[in-house]
Amino acid sequence: DSGVTQTPKHLITATGQRVTLRCSPRSGDLSVYWYQQSLDQGLQFLIQYYNGEERAKGNILERFSAQQFPDLHSELNLSSLELGDSALYFCASSVGGGGGNQPQHFGDGTRLSIL
Amino acid sequence: GNSVTQMEGPVTLSEEAFLTINCTYTATGYPSLFWYVQYPGEGLQLLLKATKADDKGSNKGFEATYRKETTSFHLEKGSVQVSDSAVYFCALWSGDTGRRALTFGSGTRLQVQP
Numbered sequence: 001d002s003g004v005t006q007t008p009k010h011l012i013t014a015t016g017q018r019v020t021l022r023c024s025p026r027s028g029d030l031s032v033y034w035y036q037q038s039l040d041q042g043l044q045f046l047i048q049y050y051n052g053e054e055r056a057k058g059n060i061l062e063r064f065s066a067q068q069f070p071d072l073h074s075e076l077n078l079s080s081l082e083l084g085d086s087a088l089y090f091c092a093s094s095v096g097g098g099g100g101n102q103p104q105h106f107g108d109g110t111r112l113s114i115l
Numbered sequence: 116g117n118s119v120t121q122m123e124g125p126v127t128l129s130e131e132a133f134l135t136i137n138c139t140y141t142a143t144g145y146p147s148l149f150w151y152v153q154y155p156g157e158g159l160q161l162l163l164k165a166t167k168a169d170d171k172g173s174n175k176g177f178e179a180t181y182r183k184e185t186t187s188f189h190l191e192k193g194s195v196q197v198s199d200s201a202v203y204f205c206a207l208w209s210g211d212t213g214r215r216a217l218t219f220g221s222g223t224r225l226q227v228q229p
Contacts, residue, residue: 002158033216043159043204045216056216090158098208103149104217106158 003027004107006091012113018079021110025072025093031055032074033094033104034066038087049074050097078112086114117142119205121220128195128227136190136223138179138205146207148172148181148188149217153202162190162203195227 003026011019025032034046036059045058049068060066063081068074078085088111092104122137140146147166151159163172168183177192188205205220 002160004158042221043219045218048216058216092159098216103161103164106151106160108156108158 006107023091029093035090119220124224
């Protein structure tokens with residue numbers, strides 16, 4: 001058990017809809033990272049928050065947004081969903097703001113299926 | 116930009132066989148290197164890491180050595196078990212400003228047969 005909790009585990013919705021994925025980091029971790037894992041793109045970094053502030057941005061679409069709340073949990077919002085957004089979305093957390101000596105601890109992911 | 120290249124899978128081995136999964140990288144500066152493992156239905160777990168050239172990371176019988184001259188970080192295990200069946204990801208973290216994130220390889224699926 002990594003200590004990172006993601007909800008829901010599975011989400012099925014239709015094109016054009018909006019969904020929210022939730023992540024609770026390990027106790028004491030201040031950074032939250034979001035990743036998308038798909039068959040064609042592999043595992044891609046989307047965005048990082050550190051102590052409530054956006055820290056780094058990867059390949060995140062404009063239709064997607066995220067935030068980290070004062071209690072350090074994070075939400076990833078996906079809107080105007082397309083079939084290609086079907087993927088496994090992972091959240092990870094680390095103690096500090098990110099660095100080579102700070103391993104990231106991953107949740108079990110949310111599987112999003114767009115019909 | 117940064118990139119990680121892993122050998123294509125699946126890799127199928129018999130129990131107690133020797134394992135090598137190749138990983139090479141492209142990065143500026145001095146990245147940290149990681150191997151993560153993903154068991155079916157689970158998230159990624161850190162397997163081992165190395166933060167500077169010639170460092171050897173090791174865990175659960177797995178080893179990998181950070182080779183800067185060949186830009187490689189190959190994963191090895193002397194005797195695999197059925198329970199090692201999983202997908203293995205090589206990753207790097209670069210401290211370059213504006214790109215402080217893990218870059219993952221495409222993953223290599225390992226299947227160990229009894």
